[in-house]
Amino acid sequence: MNLSVIEGSFSYQPDKPILKNLNFQLSEGQVLCVLGQNGAGKTTLLRCLTGFLKWNSGHAELNGQRIDGIKSLTQIAYVPQAHPAVFPYTALEMVCMGKAKSKSFFEMPSRLDREQAMESLESVGMQGLAHRKCSQMSGGQLQLVYLARALVGSPELLILDEPESHLDFRNQALIFDKITELVGLKRLSCIINTHNPEHALRISDLSLLIGYDGCYEFGKTSDVLNEENIHRFFGVFVKLLDLKPLGVEQKTFVIDRRSGNIL
Amino acid sequence: MNLKSKEAARSRLIISILIGALLLSAFFSLFMGRYYMEPGKVAELLAGLMSGKSQKSAELNVVWDIRFPRVLLNIIVGAGLAASGTAFQAIFQNRLVSPDILGVSNGAGFGAALALLVTGGSAVWVTGFAFGFGLISVFLTFLLAKTNRAASPLALVLSGIIVSSLFGAFISLIKLAADTESVLPAITYWLMGSFAGTTFEKVRIAAVPVAAGLAALFSMRWKMNMLSMGDEEAYTLGINPRLNRLVIIAASTIITGACVAVTGVIGWVGMILPNICREFISADNKTLLPASCIAGAVFMVLVDLLARTVTAAEIPIGILTAIVGTPVFAFVYRKGSGDGS
Known part of the structure; x- marks a missing residue:
């Protein structure tokens, strides 16, 4: 699996570029976090990658082949935010939807598909709630169901849109641990939208920072996620802390309030 | 895996019960009514008919030429409206959507009113105009939704409401111009919906488009899950959301248009039955669509039975579906989880 975006540009209005000549690439087993403020273009980028929106210029390539979208690509799956479903589908019915790409026009899920859906639910630890209605689940459980739905098609790349949104503190940690575990287990690659740089620090190999007017910064997380870039792209002063002295193998950002002004 | 098969068995059981209820209520309808007949007599008549050894009689006339086509049409219309309601709710991602959300009923009502005014009530013209204008109104809705770049579900629903009210205004205009002694009552009764005077001819007219539309909806029913x-x-x-939505709208519109054209406007069935079935059977359209089809047919047979037996003069069914539908809905919703899930 090798995904690259070459000179990707997109705008809703001609004079206001959202993404401009964007270039990045991602290899097998790598996690890329896409960061930026609200409205910077994170979701737009994911929509261009899935093909729901069309690039104005430039394109994406999968293993050197140009792709126009993921509608008929089983190698790439999309995980939406944990939005509540309008209809009370059970978890199993929801996960079965992930098999639609490999079905012909009139085909319906078979017994085998349901078994695979069950296995997929097991892989995220949700087999016990397979027959629970999605409308009766917590946000964290629902997010795991959407994750299972993406995994049931055995993809090589997952695209996740802010998987931590609408989740509480514990569930955020839970969902990211699950993603990290699956990445290690199945050699999955991930592109994850997040607005929290700490999550990117913890789980990603690569980071893509998107700012207004189409400017961006791409590179290894350890290189690009620094104090200057956070100020540049998020507009707040931060300090990067190494928690090693406390016995924790982790770095974290804290907002710097010493000057009395965080902006 | 065991659990899943249990669930499948449960859906199969519920669908079998519904089919049983349908057969029972249909048979019941054949001997109940103003002209009461012993159930045994009806069975005898039907058996006689099967073996081709029946003689012409008033009873045979009532059962075979009046009640039988009427029950058949009840089933066709009930199943059709419930199916297109189920499909529309899925593709418009809203449980309160009914089959006429895109304007088919008011369009058909206008067509029928126009035919009643101009042709003086010939059944062929009324049915043809109703069906034609039903389709035209949905087409107009599409054109209107298209003016705002993409025909998104929301744009479609809004355009449908606008086109509906436009044709509603046209209906009022025709009513205004209509002769108050003969044409106006005819229009008013037509708009209330009725199965009175059903013939095999009407059954044939409705059966073909409804069957074609149902075949399309049935074959695409799992995709409705994704579209929802x-x-x-x-x-x-x-x-592909647009393509699939277009096909489903076309199929549903043909079904609803055909139903409205032969019976007049019958509300509620297409909105309520899918919700009740979703609550008690399954939200998965793979099971839900057949279930609400059969439940819609049962409901229609029973309500039409009420329509023609409760009072000496027949009550228009469009009135009864709402009067019966509301308490049924309230009861069922209270019994269910209550939170709409």
């Missing part, structure tokens, strides 16, 4: 998640998710799951 919204365009973006449907797309990422491998479904």
Whole structure:
């Protein structure tokens, strides 16, 4: 699996570029976090990658082949935010939807598909709630169901849109641990939208920072996620802390309030 | 896996019960009514008919030429409206949507009123005009929704409401111009919906488009699950939202148009039955669509039985579906989880 975006540009209005000549690439087993403020273009980028929106210029390539979208690509799956479903589908019915790409026009899920859906639910630890209605689940459980739905098609790349949104503190940690575990287990690659740089620090190999007017910064997380870039792209002063002295193998950002002004 | 098969067995059981209820209520309808007949007599008549050894009699006339086509039409219309309601709710991602949300009923009502005014009530013209204008109104809705770049579900629903009220105004205009002694009552009664005077001819007219539309909806029913998640998710799951929505709207419109053309406007069935079945059977359209079809047919047979037996003069069924539908809905919703899930 090798995904690259070459000179990707997109705008809703001609004079206001959202993404401009964007270039990045991602290899097998790598996690890329896409960061930026609200409205910077994170979701737009994911929509261009899935093909729901069309690039104005430039394109994406999968293993050197140009792709126009993921509608008929089983190698790439999309995980939406944990939005509540309008209809009370059970978890199993929801996960079965992930098999639609490999079905012909009139085909319906078979017994085998349901078994695979069950296995997929097991892989995220949700087999016990397979027959629970999605409308009766917590946000964290629902997010795991959407994750299972993406995994049931055995993809090589997952695209996740802010998987931590609408989740509480514990569930955020839970969902990211699950993603990290699956990445290690199945050699999955991930592109994850997040607005929290700490999550990117913890789980990603690569980071893509998107700012207004189409400017961006791409590179290894350890290189690009620094104090200057956070100020540049998020507009707040931060300090990067190494928690090693406390016995924790982790770095974290804290907002710097010493000057009395965080902006 | 065991659990899943249990669930499948449960859906099969419920569908079998519904089919049983349908057969029972249909048979019941054949001997109940103003002209009461012993159930045994009806069975005898039917058996006689099967073996081709029946003689002409008033009873045979009532059962075979009046009640039998009427029950058949009840089933066709009930199943058709419930199916297109189920499909529309899925593709518009809203449980309160009914089959006429895109304007088919008011369009058909206008067509029928126009035919009643101009042709003086010939059944062929009324049915043809109603069906034609039903389709035209949905087409107009599409054109209107298209003016705002993409025909998104929301744009379609809004345009449908506008086109509906436009044709509603046209109906009022015709009523205004209509002769108050003969044409106006005819229009008013037509708009209330009725199965009175059903013939095999009407059954044939409705059966072909409804069967064709149902075949399309049945073969695409699993895709409605994906479409109900919204365009973006449907797309990422491998479904072309616009194309599939278009086919489903076309099939549903043909069904609803045909039903309205032969019976007049009958509300509620297409909105309520899918919700009740979703609550008690399954939200998965793979099971839900057949279930609400059969439940819609049962409901229609029973309500029409009420319509023609409760009072000496027949009550228009459009009135009864709402009067019966509301308490049924309230009861069922209270019994269910109550939170709409």
